[in-house]
Amino acid sequence: MTQPTTVTADESALVAAFEARIAAGESIEPKDWMPERYRRQLIRMMSQHAHSEIVGMLPEGNWITRAPSLRRKMSLIAKVQDEAGHGLYIYCGTETLGVDRHELVEQLLDGRAKYSSIFNYPTLSWADMGVIGWFVDGAAIVNQTILAKASYGPYARAMVRICKEENFHKRQGYEICATLANGTPAQREMLQDAVNRFWWPSLMMFGPSDTDSPNSAELLKWRVKRKTNDELRQRFINLTVPQAAAIGVTLPDPDLKFNAETNNWDFGEIDWDEFFQVIGGNGPCNRERIAARQQAQDEGEWVRAAATAHASKQHRTVQAA
Amino acid sequence: MAASVKDSPNDISSNGKDTDGQWSLWEVFTQPGKGAPHEHAGSVHATDAEHALQNARDVYARRGEAVSIWVVPADVIVASAPGDAGPFFDPGNDKAYRHPQFYKVPRGVRVF
Numbered sequence A: 001m002t003q004p005t006t007v008t009a010d011e012s013a014l015v016a017a018f019e020a021r022i023a024a025g026e027s028i029e030p031k032d033w034m035p036e037r038y039r040r041q042l043i044r045m046m047s048q049h050a051h052s053e054i055v056g057m058l059p060e061g062n063w064i065t066r067a068p069s070l071r072r073k074m075s076l077i078a079k080v081q082d083e084a085g086h087g088l089y090i091y092c093g094t095e096t097l098g099v100d101r102h103e104l105v106e107q108l109l110d111g112r113a114k115y116s117s118i119f120n121y122p123t124l125s126w127a128d129m130g131v132i133g134w135f136v137d138g139a140a141i142v143n144q145t146i147l148a149k150a151s152y153g154p155y156a157r158a159m160v161r162i163c164k165e166e167n168f169h170k171r172q173g174y175e176i177c178a179t180l181a182n183g184t185p186a187q188r189e190m191l192q193d194a195v196n197r198f199w200w201p202s203l204m205m206f207g208p209s210d211t212d213s214p215n216s217a218e219l220l221k222w223r224v225k226r227k228t229n230d231e232l233r234q235r236f237i238n239l240t241v242p243q244a245a246a247i248g249v250t251l252p253d254p255d256l257k258f259n260a261e262t263n264n265w266d267f268g269e270i271d272w273d274e275f276f277q278v279i280g281g282n283g284p285c286n287r288e289r290i291a292a293r294q295q296a297q298d299e300g301e302w303v304r305a306a307a308t309a310h311a312s313k314q315h316r317t318v319q320a321a
Numbered sequence B: 001m002a003a004s005v006k007d008s009p010n011d012i013s014s015n016g017k018d019t020d021g022q023w024s025l026w027e028v029f030t031q032p033g034k035g036a037p038h039e040h041a042g043s044v045h046a047t048d049a050e051h052a053l054q055n056a057r058d059v060y061a062r063r064g065e066a067v068s069i070w071v072v073p074a075d076v077i078v079a080s081a082p083g084d085a086g087p088f089f090d091p092g093n094d095k096a097y098r099h100p101q102f103y104k105v106p107r108g109v110r111v112f
């Protein structure tokens, strides 16, 4: 699966054939020839995505012990477990490109790998559990529905599996929000506060505007991406505005207004400085998140050691028989 | 007696790990319902067959997606090479007479 990095005449014929397959809507499978850059871009994108699923367990895990009812607690545990599953589906897909999950986890822990900026914000109230399901999983659905048609087969198939589960995530979140919206003034205030804190960071999840996103053109050409960051962000906003109105919360953007010409909701300026600060490691919770992952890795070591010891004992028993 | 293939994929040493120091890779196939064929779902890392089966259940069957699971050591799967797909499948592609459309039926007769 390793390809030479210098472009030869042979290689440019291979690239042409590869691009023709993509243009014809074919999916690329692990053993197919692919340009080294395609492989690298996919490893980068898929591993960031997998890391986001895993780190994404932390802000919500924070509220499992404090869920207001058994029903909410069961849902939240199931949701957080799904996110672990999503991480594993995508790590498994990434491994088909010839990297080890082991290696990817190390890159996350030593800070070389990135993950979604949204998970570096703290979860301060129970309403945050509702708003995360509604906004963050809602944004993930918009993103992942499109990625389910990406050119790389194992990635696309992982997305199909994930999308089926995300609907549960979003609905349980929106249900929490709708319940709080019908609650006491204090509960409504708590909900509005969570909406105010998570709205802009949720819009940033789609990444910088495509004009500032150097990889976009190539990723679109290779169908690693299918829609631009701006298109996806707009779609998310258009879907969310009526949902907010339905439960009587205000989205914290005075510039938000319907544009009858484009059929889109126009919105205000996103604070990209904040985004780059958070991506660069200086968000409110970056250090805490990685420390928690490291702790989980260290404290899980004995479990892995025990499983390995058990397997080798079984192996010896079988051989001795 | 040597261990069966199922318990010991070729590339794992007796400690259940492959050469990179992580648990070996198992491909997972799930059967969505009785009577349906098993389909590839993804893969898991595990120390042995039983462990692979449990991991596969937790990762690929959290909501009744499967009534049966197969796990297979990834390195014992033999696959056709994508580059040879043309010539390899050729014998099946040039025999139009293997398809019902090849045969003429008198006008107005329903054959099926």
Ligand SMILES: [Fe+2]
Pocket: A053, A082, A083, A086, A140, A162
């Ligand atoms: Fe997820």
Ligand SMILES: [Fe+2]
Pocket: A083, A137, A140, A166, A169
């Ligand atoms: Fe989710």
